[in-house]
Amino acid sequence: MISIKKYLAAAAMLFLSGITLAQNPLKVVVAGLNHDHIHGILSQYNKGNVAIIAIAEPNKQLQQKFARLYHLPENLFYDDLKTALAHQKPDAVLGYNAVGKHLEVVETCAPFGIPVMVEKPLAATLAQAKQIEKLANQYHIKVLTNFETTWYPANKTVYDMVDQDSIGIIRKMVVHDGHQGPKEINCSPEFLSWLTDPVLNGAGALNDFGCYGADLMTWLMKGRKPIAVTAVTRHYKPEIYPKVDDDATIIVEYPEATGLIEASWNWPFSIKDMEVFGQRGYIHALDNNHLVTRMRENKKGAKTAEPLAADISSPINYLTAVLRNKIPGTDDLSSLKYNMIVMEILDAAKRSAATGKRIVL
Known part of the structure; x- marks a missing residue:
């Protein structure tokens, strides 16, 4: 069983981490809305734990659906990721699109030096994964994969x-x-x-x-x-x-x-x-x-x-800790x-x- 002292210490770390994120949340661009895990990051946005500065999604119906569900402003949406990145400068891009499209996200982000986190798995094929790895090494960016x-x-x-x-x-x-x-x-x-x-x-x-x-x-x-x-x-x-x-x-x-x-x-x-x-x-x-x-x-x-521990307790906490050099992510x-x-x-x-x-x- 967890000792009361350890439990309170862990709870305090999570609380302080929440304060830090709320004061200085990570700025992200979301690539895609056709992955049902998207509800997680949009819920975190509504709680103030992450700053979504743009959403790239070509499907207008999906744009409207999530705008209604999460009270998102119209100016948050772009039809493609390149256009979004031409207007916004995020700390990272989060991929919530088809696994077979993850390579396209990295191809767009890597030349800008923008880190990427995608939903699992990394790619649809090993060949795509090798291309992602090559781009990550060429442009010295983090490419991370989120598993529940x-x-x-x-x-x-x-x-x-x-x-x-x-x-x-x-x-x-x-x-x-x-x-x-x-x-x-x-x-x-x-x-x-x-x-x-x-x-x-x-x-x-x-x-x-x-x-x-x-x-x-x-x-x-x-x-x-x-x-x-x-x-x-x-x-x-x-x-x-x-x-x-x-x-x-x-x-x-x-x-x-x-x-x-x-x-x-x-x-x-x-x-x-x-x-x-x-x-x-x-x-x-x-x-x-x-x-x-x-x-x-x-x-x-x-x-x-x-x-x-707070830095490894959630995808956003982890990504923030990696990008701010608190943990290596390697x-x-x-x-x-x-x-x-x-x-x-x-x-x-x-x-x-x-x-x-x-x-x-």
Whole structure:
């Protein structure tokens, strides 16, 4: 359980961080409105935690929809990102467009020296990711990827326990990510139109949910690449998702450990959890806050994760800390370095599923 003293200290850090952000919020331009995660950043805007100085979105209906929902002024909107950046000078650009369009965002921002954060995964294909990496290196900009699971205190607790050698060397990691299906949970038509497209999303459930496990495993393995990937994809609902897979099982091999990624649009409920088996014990992050542990046979435990430090407690806090040089953003869940490995895993999984072969990296 969290001690009262630690809880109050963490709460105080979050409160002070909120004051700092409110006094000097990051100035951002939003690229795209057709990703349903957009509600998160617009809610933060309404709370004063981030300054959105422009929104680039070609779809006039989407402009009007979000203007009504979040009381956004008309002069905030531009039809394309280049025009927006010609008029506004942001600290960063946030990509809330189709994954297959992330490269276009970086191509536009990089020559201006503007950092970019996109929603997961980094790109639709490994080839696109390599072009993004080349641009980031050429123009010396940060390109970061936002995963919901990055901000789960339970996952950080698992990482810290492993790092402190509480369970010994990792032998197996199992990550479940999925839900009933994007149409079944009423994702917006604009989101579905590209999420279920093999070009704009790069795959179906394999890319959409497989990326979470690949990212978490890369983090737990401290940026080491796997040696091989094997995957099976299924198409249980072709009448709903005719163009892409809706279920994926990915085996990720490391020299001393095995990872199992289970990604699906076919489950009876939504789940994002992670299990880690070590030589001496087991940790299961049940959700964003709760864990259970078991050491050998009889030492069982349950705990609530302590709150994250302020600078790593949310996407905007993290991005602000990276851009203001409080944290490096080079070897973590959002970093370009780790997400290039994520893209290699996803690419190998797609090739394995297509050929029925184990792909050696």
